[in-house]
Amino acid sequence: KAGVTQTPRYLIKTRGQQVTLSCSPISGHRSVSWYQQTPGQGLQFLFEYFSETQRNKGNFPGRFSGRQFSNSRSEMNVSTLELGDSALYLCASSLPGTGSYNEQFFGPGTRLTVL
Amino acid sequence: QQQVKQSPQSLIVQKGGISIINCAYENTAFDYFPWYQQFPGKGPALLIAIRPDVSEKKEGRFTISFNKSAKQFSLHIMDSQPGDSATYFCAASMGYQFYFGTGTSLTVIP
Numbered sequence: 080k081a082g083v084t085q086t087p088r089y090l091i092k093t094r095g096q097q098v099t100l101s102c103s104p105i106s107g108h109r110s111v112s113w114y115q116q117t118p119g120q121g122l123q124f125l126f127e128y129f130s131e132t133q134r135n136k137g138n139f140p141g142r143f144s145g146r147q148f149s150n151s152r153s154e155m156n157v158s159t160l161e162l163g164d165s166a167l168y169l170c171a172s173s174l175p176g177t178g179s180y181n182e183q184f185f186g187p188g189t190r191l192t193v194l
Numbered sequence: 195q196q197q198v199k200q201s202p203q204s205l206i207v208q209k210g211g212i213s214i215i216n217c218a219y220e221n222t223a224f225d226y227f228p229w230y231q232q233f234p235g236k237g238p239a240l241l242i243a244i245r246p247d248v249s250e251k252k253e254g255r256f257t258i259s260f261n262k263s264a265k266q267f268s269l270h271i272m273d274s275q276p277g278d279s280a281t282y283f284c285a286a287s288m289g290y291q292f293y294f295g296t297g298t299s300l301t302v303i304p
Binding site: 120 | 289294295
């Protein structure tokens with residue numbers, strides 16, 4: 080079974096631009112979560128989608144948004160990029176469920192550099 | 195506010211030694227505590243996980259010790275190997291939201 084895929088793997092943008100990152104979950108997984116990973120901060124939760132609905136959102140500004148499509152693929156968008164948005168953006172998928180015991184499977188991430 | 199605090203930030207261990215990474219949390223509503231291992235250029239991968247009704251869980255060379263009253267849990271890697279060199283993250287979750295520690299970079303010296 081194919082793992083979680085993220086595209087693109089690397090991205091270089093300049094301040095003020097916007098960017099869209101894509102995530103394809105493991106087949107059959109309907110929950111997709113996004114995280115921002117930076118040195119010293121670890122993984123910071125951005126948002127989680129299940130069946131095209133955002134169920135939870137982390138403490139990030141409104142410049143960060145996301146969506147999920149009917150095939151469970153997800154995109155996240157960052158508008159008006161700032162230098163501090165440079166990070167590794169990770170997507171994780173899991174099987175549907177209401178509990179927290181569902182293992183999250185992570186993709187390799189998209190490395191975003193803002194110049 | 196960091197929901198899960200992890201220490202140390204980095205750790206160097208000799209081959210065959212024991213690696214110990216500690217995490218602490220505040221929210222007693224957390225009900226699942228996984229550890230993830232991440233190699234450079236890869237996403238984190240689940241290593242081992244524990245629920246709060248268990249005090250210890252062992253899988254091969256990896257053991258989680260859980261102290262519910264102290265709200266602390268730790269990862270022990272026995273007989274550490276150079277291949278274990280990676281970044282380790284603890285996490286805690288309730289529902290479908292996960293909170294991660296800041297990571298520990300482990301280097302195992304041959």
